[in-house]
C-alpha cells in the first residue's frame with residue numbers, strides 16, 4: 001500500500017501534490033511509490049553501507065571538513081535542477097522524455113547537482129549530498145528510473161593554490177583527481193583507473209573516472225572544476241571549486257556482486273539479510289529453489305560455451321560470472337547438452353557449491369543455476385512521430401513493475417510507404433520466484449493494450 005503522506009527532508013508531501021492532473025505531469029504511481037524510500041539512509045542496505053564507506057574516507061582524510069546532507073527533498077524546482085547549474089534551455093535532459101515533471105516548474109531531481117547552488121549560497125564550502133535521483137530511461141540490468149547519487153563539492157581560497165605554483169584551475173583539477181583516486185582505492189583496493197575528458201554544463205574542465213573491473217572499463221563518476229558563473233552567483237568571487245557526482249548503484253553492483261539493479265529494491269529477506277552495517281563488499285549470493293541443473297562436468301562446459309556464443313551481450317555471461325572457462329570445440333550444439341538434467345535443492349549448500357547451469361522450462365540456460373528463468377515476449381508495431389523508447393518502457397514498467405528486466409529493440413525497418421516498424425523484445429523475470437506462463441501472458445496482453453492506447457502506435 002502506498003503511503004499517501006510522505007515526510008521528505010522535513011517537508012510533508014501528499015500523493016496528490018506529486019501525482020496529479022497537470023498537463024505537464026508525467027510521474028506515474030510506481031515512481032511516486034519510490035519517494036521517501038531512502039535506501040541510502042539504511043545502514044544495512046548496500047547503498048547505505050557504501051554511503052557510509054565513502055563518508056569514512058572523507059572523515060579520515062579531511063577530519064570535520066565536509067558537511068553531509070542525505071535528507072534533502074528530491075522534489076525540486078526546474079531552476080534548482082537545471083538553471084542553477086547552467087544546463088542550457090534546449091538541453092535534452094530537460095525534456096519530458098528524460099525527466100519526471102510534477103508540473104512545469106517542478107521536477108523529481110535528475111541529479112544531486114540540483115543542490116549545489118543553494119548550499120554554496122548558504123555558505124558551505126565542503127559538502128557531500130546523497131540522495132535518490134529520478135530519470136526516465138530504458139530498461140536493462142544497469143538502468144532503473146530511480147537510483148542514488150553522491151555529490152561532492154570543495155571550494156578553495158587563493159591561499160590554497162598560491163603556494164602551489166599552479167594556477168587556480170589546474171590546482172583544483174589536480175586536487176580533485178587525487179581525492180577521487182584515493183576514494184577509488186579506499187573502496188576497491190589497488191585498481192587500474194583512467195580519466196576521460198568529457199562535457200558537463202556545470203564544470204570545465206570535466207572528467208569521467210573509469211575503473212578496470214572484471215575485464216571491463218566501468219564509468220563510475222562525473223566531475224570537474226566548477227564553472228566560475230556558479231561560484232559567482234553563490235557569492236564566491238575569488239574562489240575556485242571542484243565537484244563530483246557518483247552513481248552509488250553502479251559502484252555497489254561491482255563491490256557486492258549484485259547482478260541486477262532491481263535487486264536493490266527487493267524486500268525479500270533472502271536479499272536483505274545478506275548485508276550488514278559496515279560490511280563493504282560482502283559478495284551477494286543469488287538465491288533460487290526451483291532450478292534444474294545439469295551436473296555433469298563435460299556437459300556444463302559445452303553448455304557454457306554454447307550459451308556465451310548465443311548470448312554475446314548478456315550481462316550474466318561475463319567471463320567472471322561463469323563457473324568455469326571451458327576449452328571446447330567450436331561445433332557445439334545446445335541440444336546436445338540438455339538431456340542430462342537433475343533437480344537439486346539450492347538451499348542445500350553442498351549441492352549449491354557444485355558447478356551447474358540452470359535450464360528454464362523453455363530451454364534457456366542460466367549461468368550458475370542461480371537465476372529464475374526468464375521469459376521473452378516480442379511485440380511489433382508501426383511507430384508514430386511521437387514514439388520514444390522511454391515512453392514504451394514507462395508503460396511496460398507501469399504494467400509489469402520490477403518483473404520487466406530488459407526491453408530491447410531487435411528489429412527496425414521502414415517500408416516503401418515510409419512507415420517505420422519496431423520490434424521490441426521484453427524480458428520478464430523475477431528475482432525472487434519462477435513466473436508462470438499465465439501471469440506473463442496476462443501482463444503481455446495488458447502491455448499490448450496500453451501500448452496501443454497510450455503510445456499511439458499500431459500493433460502488427
Ligand code: PHE
Pocket residue numbers: 110111112113151200202203221222223224243244245246
Ligand atoms: N551531475 C552529473 C551527472 O549526474 C555528475 C557531475 C556532478 C558531474 C558534479 C560534474 C560535477 O551525470
